[in-house]
Amino acid sequence: METYYNPSDLAKFASMGEGNKPLMDKFFSWYNDVFAEGALSEREKALIALAVAHAVQCPYCIDAYTQGSLEKGATLEQMTEAVHVAAAIRGGASLVHGVQMKNVYHKISM
Amino acid sequence: MTARHKSMNAFGETLALANEQLKILSQTERLPQFAHRFEQLGEGELAATGISIFQVNLGKLCNQVCKHCHVDAGPDRREIMTRETMQLCLDALSKTDIATVDLTGGAPEMNPNFRWFVAEIKKLNRHVMVRSNLTILVANGYTDLPELFAQHGVEVISSLPHYTPTNTDKQRGEGVFERSIEAMLRLNQLGYGVEGSGLMFNLVYNPVGAFLPPNQASLEADYKRELGKKFGIKFNRLYTITNMPISRFLEYLLVSGNYESYMEKLVSLFNPAAARNVMCRTTISVGWDGTLYDCDFNQMLELTTGAGLPTHIKAFDATLLSKRKIVTGQHCYGCTAGAGSSCGGVTT
Numbered sequence: 463m464e465t466y467y468n469p470s471d472l473a474k475f476a477s478m479g480e481g482n483k484p485l486m487d488k489f490f491s492w493y494n495d496v497f498a499e500g501a502l503s504e505r506e507k508a509l510i511a512l513a514v515a516h517a518v519q520c521p522y523c524i525d526a527y528t529q530g531s532l533e534k535g536a537t538l539e540q541m542t543e544a545v546h547v548a549a550a551i552r553g554g555a556s557l558v559h560g561v562q563m564k565n566v567y568h569k570i571s572m
Numbered sequence: 573m574t575a576r577h578k579s580m581n582a583f584g585e586t587l588a589l590a591n592e593q594l595k596i597l598s599q600t601e602r603l604p605q606f607a608h609r610f611e612q613l614g615e616g617e618l619a620a621t622g623i624s625i626f627q628v629n630l631g632k633l634c635n636q637v638c639k640h641c642h643v644d645a646g647p648d649r650r651e652i653m654t655r656e657t658m659q660l661c662l663d664a665l666s667k668t669d670i671a672t673v674d675l676t677g678g679a680p681e682m683n684p685n686f687r688w689f690v691a692e693i694k695k696l697n698r699h700v701m702v703r704s705n706l707t708i709l710v711a712n713g714y715t716d717l718p719e720l721f722a723q724h725g726v727e728v729i730s731s732l733p734h735y736t737p738t739n740t741d742k743q744r745g746e747g748v749f750e751r752s753i754e755a756m757l758r759l760n761q762l763g764y765g766v767e768g769s770g771l772m773f774n775l776v777y778n779p780v781g782a783f784l785p786p787n788q789a790s791l792e793a794d795y796k797r798e799l800g801k802k803f804g805i806k807f808n809r810l811y812t813i814t815n816m817p818i819s820r821f822l823e824y825l826l827v828s829g830n831y832e833s834y835m836e837k838l839v840s841l842f843n844p845a846a847a848r849n850v851m852c853r854t855t856i857s858v859g860w861d862g863t864l865y866d867c868d869f870n871q872m873l874e875l876t877t878g879a880g881l882p883t884h885i886k887a888f889d890a891t892l893l894s895k896r897k898i899v900t901g902q903h904c905y906g907c908t909a910g911a912g913s914s915c916g917g918v919t920t
Contacts, residue, residue: 503790532779532786533784534790535786535787535791538738
């Protein structure tokens, strides 16, 4: 194995059904329902998925939902803003934990 | 890719040749042959079910040089339909009850006999659709055309790849969006796209890249909202059309390293319902020199109507052609992927 991540592996996702097909079938059935038009549009869901893909730093998901967002009619501007939302939440999550740092600081400082 | 100012043909590029494009398309050995994939539906070979649209390509001359153009059209192209060939089209039409004539190009309006041809088709009492690139309608020498269209009740179908200037100009050239807006406003002034006027004005979306179009109805709602809000523009329908892996779009796919994955996507998203509704089943396509084809894409690949059939408008035979076997190739996957694609948008 030359690299852990290979773009062509994305197309092999379904092979995860080998070993336990019923579980994978349930996953895909649920997954497809999640992304269907509902209270949120398919485009909004694709943009959320794109943001989450960046938050969890999954290169397969970034590839899939960059294409997915475009194929749901999103613009580069909307996709960029979605990534900023992910970045803001990740950055904010670090910063807000600073309150814990301060709690500990104040508890043990004179 | 930088903007183009001339066709591939003008630069003598190998990829401008239909044979070269067919060679590349046929080299994708890992992918199933389209004809075989269609036959797996269990309905035999792909064949026409009639002719309801008589599509005429008036020539490759165009005032734009769009990056995705399947015609490789441009200001340098000289292939153009003569009045004699137009007359042959009229003669053929007059012997049939084909209801709709679809005029395309290039920019069909740039054919010097365009105005005459439209008037003659209307005398035969047929519905005329013109595929107008919009910018030609505000170019010197052509500004009378919107009125002419309205006078004859011509349906106007125009490409506008996006409701934002960036995406439109990226595909169609700098300044195209602004001039397109000007032309659309002129069409609206005449009643085009306005409810109750009877004047149909439809837009076409092509993806600006190696991906498939979004949901047609949802994108139409976006176009109506955004064009209405920003410019007060009205139109009737939006057609989403998949880019065919031929000509300049094929060049883009190859240069950008997207060819293999794009073809794999088209094949993996083969939709039996879209395959059953492909436009070639009800269309006949006439080339600028009168040659007959199953569609405008086959025309650009120089794949004429099949063996034993008339291949020129001089020998047009509606009975034979309306049940003809369709000539297919790997590019046909472009019409059968996802929601399907045709000159009238999705097919499912």
